[in-house]
């Protein structure tokens with residue numbers, strides 16, 4: 295055990311010496327890791343936030359059921375209430391409908407002209423489903439009922455957000471993978487240079503009876519350090535940016551469903567995962583070079 | 591300590607063996623010169639003993655153990671039990687004399703306090719006290735070789751293997767280095783030196799093993815270089 299600590303102590307010092315010798319290449323490699331992780335992390339944060347916004351929207355999703363003039367309201371109400379997956383049902387006549395619309399615009403006076411005989415809105419039911427997923431099917435069933443003119447549940451909005459975010463996800467994963475591969479390659483190049491610079495030393499150490507791991511470990515540590523440094527920089531930048539963004543949304547959000555993800559568990563998961571990933575990238579780059587260029 | 595029985599080494603299939611059917615016994619505490627013209631196989635013989643090379647035929651035993659059968663771990667221990675000294679010193683230019691010597695202890699996982707104690711002692715033994723902080727390029731050839739010897743003895747090895755240790759220094763300096771090996775040997779360490787320095791060999795009156803074209807052509811207690819020339 296004591297021997298192991300002596301080894302580790304030595305390896306750490308070697309790694310630091312190597313890093314300071316190749317500091318520019320090491321910095322570029324760390325920078326590359328930082329950029330690729332910042333981008334991946336940025337996309338991840340966007341993804342979890344979109345996901346949350348979507349869930350906010352969906353959980354507030356109502357089906358607006360617009361009725362024909364002279365529809366049999368009590369009968370329809372009974373029919374709709376019998377459907378599976380309904381969690382709420384209320385009747386909003388054209389008069390209340392207009393009031394609600396006015397309130398949602400924030401200026402009730404604007405619609406004064408449209409009251410009474412001039413009201414263009416039909417009477418309506420507002421239907422809530424037990425789950426967002428059930429909404430499209432429910433809407434379809436209700437539309438078939440006699441006396442129903444049309445239904446509307448913002449399905450197009452949800453569908454297009456889903457489409458955009460899934461496209462964004464694939465794009466960001468592809469970009470991150472490319473950048474990560476570039477970063478790993480750069481770490482590998484840095485380590486390769488360290489190996490070349492220390493070729494003579496490696497030969498002497500072998501003569502002196504150094505174990506393979508004793509020779510390899512400094513290079514592995516060097517790569518891990520580059521990974522760690524790069525990731526730390528990325529996480530600091532990302533964390534600061536996200537903090538600003540979240541604060542802004544909380545204080546000034548224009549829309550109720552635009553609320554940032556602030557769950558500590560989720561954020562620790564993302565940032566911790568990125569940290570492990572960055573260190574692993576550094577390690578991978580050095581293992582690659584150690585296996586290819588370090589003949590022990 | 592070393593028992594070689596009809597050891598041969600062929601580097602490239604079909605070429606003349608660098609070492610041919612050599613049988614050699616070296617006891618603990620002996621001082622042995624390996625002499626012979628260039629290309630005779632001295633370096634190869636040393637590499638076979640240090641197990642940098644493996645024999646293509648025959649058997650080499652170190653402390654009763656067949657070196658060809660070593661496992662990874664035993665090979666490391668084998669290397670740590672001997673000190674190697676080279677003609678070109680093989681010191682690391684980017685490290686101080688202290689760090690160069692300390693490396694031998696670091697690779698075997700010795701604790702820092704032991705390193706701090708042993709390195710200055712080894713440097714004092716070879717006459718380099720006070721040169722701890724110097725870099726190899728700041729020292730003369732003789733001093734660099736003394737540093738190389740300090741690195742070889744700092745682990746208190748059972749055996750020192752030196753390949754032309756005075757090949758790059760003048761005669762006066764060579765004498766001092768040979769005397770240093772003699773002192774080390776008096777402490778009980780086996781010393782094997784491959785050399786061209788015939789005047790040293792003749793002066794020291796130690797065992798002399800002569801090689802020619804890979805074969806042992808002479809082996810004398812208190813021998814001299816003369817037989818080969």
Ligand SMILES: Nc1ncnc2c1ncn2[C@@H]1O[C@H](COP(=O)(O)OP(=O)(O)O)[C@@H](O)[C@H]1O
Nearest residue numbers: 601602608626627628629630631632633634635
């Ligand atoms: N690594 C090697 N590969 C091929 N041939 C070698 C190698 N090392 C030495 N030899 C050959 O083996 C013979 C003995 O060389 P060496 O042991 O270096 O002799 P010495 O040290 O006595 O000059 C020479 O013919 C040399 O060319």
Ligand SMILES: [Mg+2]
Nearest residue numbers: 632633634753
């Ligand atoms: Mg030679």
